[in-house]
Amino acid sequence: MLSRNFTYNLQYCNTFNRLFTTNMSGNKPLVFNILSECKTSKARVGKMTLPHGVVDTPVFMPVGTQGTLKGMLPEQLEKMGLQIMLANTYHLGTKPGAEVLRKAGGLHKFMNWDRPLLTDSGGFQMVSLLKLAEITEEGVKFQSLNQQKAEVMLTPEHSIEIQNAIGADIIMQLDDVIKTTSPDENRVKESVLRTTRWLDRCIKAHQNPDTQNIFPIVQGTLYKDLRIISANELIKRSVNGFAIGGLSGGESKDDFWKVVHLCTDLLPKEKPRYLMGVGFAVDLVVCSALGVDMFDCVFPTRTARFGCALLSIGQLNLRKAKYAKDFGPIDPECWCNTCKNYTRAYLHGVVTQLPVACHLLSEHNVAFQMRLMQEIRDSVSENRFPDFVQNFMLKLYPDKNYPSWIKDSLSAVNMELL
Ligand SMILES: [Zn+2]
Numbered sequence: 518m519l520s521r522n523f524t525y526n527l528q529y530c531n532t533f534n535r536l537f538t539t540n541m542s543g544n545k546p547l548v549f550n551i552l553s554e555c556k557t558s559k560a561r562v563g564k565m566t567l568p569h570g571v572v573d574t575p576v577f578m579p580v581g582t583q584g585t586l587k588g589m590l591p592e593q594l595e596k597m598g599l600q601i602m603l604a605n606t607y608h609l610g611t612k613p614g615a616e617v618l619r620k621a622g623g624l625h626k627f628m629n630w631d632r633p634l635l636t637d638s639g640g641f642q643m644v645s646l647l648k649l650a651e652i653t654e655e656g657v658k659f660q661s662l663n664q665q666k667a668e669v670m671l672t673p674e675h676s677i678e679i680q681n682a683i684g685a686d687i688i689m690q691l692d693d694v695i696k697t698t699s700p701d702e703n704r705v706k707e708s709v710l711r712t713t714r715w716l717d718r719c720i721k722a723h724q725n726p727d728t729q730n731i732f733p734i735v736q737g738t739l740y741k742d743l744r745i746i747s748a749n750e751l752i753k754r755s756v757n758g759f760a761i762g763g764l765s766g767g768e769s770k771d772d773f774w775k776v777v778h779l780c781t782d783l784l785p786k787e788k789p790r791y792l793m794g795v796g797f798a799v800d801l802v803v804c805s806a807l808g809v810d811m812f813d814c815v816f817p818t819r820t821a822r823f824g825c826a827l828l829s830i831g832q833l834n835l836r837k838a839k840y841a842k843d844f845g846p847i848d849p850e851c852w853c854n855t856c857k858n859y860t861r862a863y864l865h866g867v868v869t870q871l872p873v874a875c876h877l878l879s880e881h882n883v884a885f886q887m888r889l890m891q892e893i894r895d896s897v898s899e900n901r902f903p904d905f906v907q908n909f910m911l912k913l914y915p916d917k918n919y920p921s922w923i924k925d926s927l928s929a930v931n932m933e934l935l
Pocket residue numbers: 847848851852853854855856857880881882884
């Protein structure tokens with residue numbers, strides 16, 4: 518936990534920042550303009566202006582766990598045109614720790630990235646990484662792996678304190694995370710009500726409302742009535758955007774899209790909607806059609822480390838022997854440095870063996886996600902999003918054996934497949 522001295526310094530520093538920024542600008546730290554809307558589905562194209570720059574939406578945010586994407590430098594990501602990335606509060610709070618980050622002048626300076634950042638609350642990591650986490654009204658209690666198994670508590674206030682020291686443009690409230698497939702309705706209800714109470718504690722503890730945006734998280738797992746209660750409570754608070762949490766946790770795709778569809782109906786149209794933990798290409802296309810503006814997932818960079826490159830027709834496992842004499846690029850249509858300069862045969866020889874392969878594949882996979890989101894945005898802006906979705910799905914399922922959840926979810930927003 519933080520020392521008293523550190524807490525005092527942090528408060529002093531944040532109070533100063535707040536006065537300074539209010540005097541300097543008085544502007545909202547997030548302005549969201551909807552530039553185009555699909556006439557058929559709920560897809561929209563927006564421009565989100567944050568203290569560290571502009572983000573075009575719908576956007577996919579790669580996850581830089583400890584202040585960097587594994588195998589990629591921030592300047593390389595900037596050169597590729599990446600506008601925003603995510604960092605994990607749990608990992609950063611553990612190492613280097615809030616005090617070092619504060620002394621460094623925040624994570625932007627520390628990691629040499631001056632574009633927008635988003636941090637999670639740390640709660641999800643604790644519950645998923647630490648088997649011994651216990652949730653009480655006060656916060657998430659867990660055994661620290663670093664401090665000789667000492668018991669520590671992550672409270673809403675502590676999560677915001679660390680996130681204030683990190684200084685990301687968007688920060689997340691601490692929420693009461695439970696398994697999506699939990700059969701215990703009373704426990705789900707408790708998590709919904711507690712998440713709202715924790716949001717109020719987070720807002721109260723937030724020291725930088727002029728430079729950092731807190732996003733609340735809609736909970737309620739697969740219970741429609743609880744999702745409605747959660748969203749309706751959260752939208753009463755004065756915040757600049759919302760997240761949909763508790764999905765991608767083992768639920769069926771049928772349940773998944775219905776909850777997303779419901780939540781985008783419930784959340785205010787004029788504010789950005791962030792669907793947490795979603796990053797498969799097909800999910801990005803469907804959920805953009807359902808009206809989601811922001812996504813994040815470790816998948817594209819994690820799968821790169823295992824030698825898998827993303828393609829519009831699926832994944833390419835470069836470890837397979839058949840690529841040993843394949844002198845073509847991963848994807849001839851890709852603009853990334855890896856596809857311009859390296860062959861599948863070269864990559865086959867180095868994947869999962871040399872760190873350089875992790876870099877080359879991560880660059881391609883990040884570029885793939887960026888290109889996909891650009892295609893989604895362009896097709897909405899040019900009023901041809903339904904055609905784009907039809908062609909995208911046909912490439913992925915050339916035999917037209919579309920999974921029923923894809924047909925049903927698109928049909929719910931007036932789109933039919935070829
Ligand atoms: Zn590429």
